[in-house]
Amino acid sequence: MNLGSHLTQRLLRLPPPLTGDLVVERDLRVPMRDGVVLLADRWAPKPGGDGLPTALLRIPYGRAGTAAGPMVRPLAERGFQVLIQSTRGTFGSGGTFDPMRREREDGLDTLDRVIDQPWFGESMMLYGMSCLGFVQWAVADQLPPQAKAMIPAVSESALTPEFLRPDGFSLETPFGSGVTVAGQEHRCAMPRQLLGARRVRSAMPTLPLGDAYITATGHRSDCVQDVLAHDAGTSRWAEADHSHRVAGIAVPVSSVAGWYDIFLPGQLRDHQAQQAAGRQARLTVGPWAHTSRGVNVTAAAEALDFGLAHARGERSPERAPVRLFVMGAETWRDFPSWPPRLPTAALPPPSGRHSVHGLGRRVRAGRLPLRPGGPDPGRRRCASCPRRQVGPCRQHRTRSPAGRADLYNCLTGHRC
Numbered sequence: 001m002n003l004g005s006h007l008t009q010r011l012l013r014l015p016p017p018l019t020g021d022l023v024v025e026r027d028l029r030v031p032m033r034d035g036v037v038l039l040a041d042r043w044a045p046k047p048g049g050d051g052l053p054t055a056l057l058r059i060p061y062g063r064a065g066t067a068a069g070p071m072v073r074p075l076a077e078r079g080f081q082v083l084i085q086s087t088r089g090t091f092g093s094g095g096t097f098d099p100m101r102r103e104r105e106d107g108l109d110t111l112d113r114v115i116d117q118p119w120f121g122e123s124m125m126l127y128g129m130s131c132l133g134f135v136q137w138a139v140a141d142q143l144p145p146q147a148k149a150m151i152p153a154v155s156e157s158a159l160t161p162e163f164l165r166p167d168g169f170s171l172e173t174p175f176g177s178g179v180t181v182a183g184q185e186h187r188c189a190m191p192r193q194l195l196g197a198r199r200v201r202s203a204m205p206t207l208p209l210g211d212a213y214i215t216a217t218g219h220r221s222d223c224v225q226d227v228l229a230h231d232a233g234t235s236r237w238a239e240a241d242h243s244h245r246v247a248g249i250a251v252p253v254s255s256v257a258g259w260y261d262i263f264l265p266g267q268l269r270d271h272q273a274q275q276a277a278g279r280q281a282r283l284t285v286g287p288w289a290h291t292s293r294g295v296n297v298t299a300a301a302e303a304l305d306f307g308l309a310h311a312r313g314e315r316s317p318e319r320a321p322v323r324l325f326v327m328g329a330e331t332w333r334d335f336p337s338w339p340p341r342l343p344t345a346a347l348p349p350p351s352g353r354h355s356v357h358g359l360g361r362r363v364r365a366g367r368l369p370l371r372p373g374g375p376d377p378g379r380r381r382c383a384s385c386p387r388r389q390v391g392p393c394r395q396h397r398t399r400s401p402a403g404r405a406d407l408y409n410c411l412t413g414h415r416c
Helices: 003-012 069-076 103-115 131-142 172-183 189-203 209-217 222-229 235-240 243-248 264-276 293-311
Strands: 022-031 037-045 054-059 081-086 124-129 147-153 253-258 281-286 322-326 331-335 353-358 361-367
Touching (some): 003 069, 003 293, 037 069, 037 103, 054 103, 054 131, 069 124, 069 293, 103 124, 103 131, 124 131, 124 293, 131 147, 131 243, 172 209, 189 209, 209 222, 243 264, 253 264, 253 293
Parallel strands (some): 054 081, 124 147, 281 322
Antiparallel strands (some): 022 037, 037 081
């Protein structure tokens, strides 16, 4: 095992690898229906890689380095062969980069090409986070029978509604991702991106908004201009909305989400649509933001448990369909569906006492004085140290996040 593999194993809390001897075939050409050629790399165990289940990842951020490496190598060392493809217009793939609009056609063409390869076995799994999850939703209702599972993380079937809200723009997401993509293929891309993040923060107050991205990068972005010019419901974004396909998904899906992730609302809607259609779907929501390490840890675990089991035609480990990290209680709880059956509280009688029912048991009564002028306990950082993060830090997670005696935790029966 090389040093990178060892560090990834520790960071993602992975089981020991089955092999560290991998072969990498680079720049494999994958032709699309319009003649454009996309490039892909194949990672496989050196002896016996042909015929293993294939994990397919389609990514706009490059096939190597810090973006792809922690996703690809762990799977190739633990039972998969992995094909990672650069999406249109990125890292040697032909065509023009037009985010979210060509993913269905390119994805379906890629699936057809993969199953025709001599090294392909009998099954594949679709895997990845953020944009890598969106490309899964784009093809999910027309997967070949060889596709056995999907694992989208911090992603949804229609990305644009979350930053094209009717009550205001979420500028950080399109501006930040635009700056990342704009400079990712240059030399010294990592320092450039760190500086780019600072430029984005300084540029976002720029008015008019159409000039803000130019202030951050020095050039115009058609994608950002589209965000500013077209609302979510317009035809301009129709190709980027695959929510109508979700109910038609036939393969098992395991979604990984975060309470602080911008795409959580859409991911919950996607899970409910599968649930209502009677599909085999499960959902994990943890105390994470979009780029939190916990997302990577959980998604990798789902790939090796849920994904690999289905790819091999085996039963995946038993688990409740919905697993949620309950904030405040600081614990994981399982539920049969989303939304879960949560505790309900009646308005307190004149005595100020109230009782709470839920989760199949009665929780002891407590007082719930209200302080309308007090701080909102739902928007919190670690109360025990000045670390800049949402929620309590790991060191102080067992302490009260708000430190207020007037708050009552309806799920645990304890005062906050």
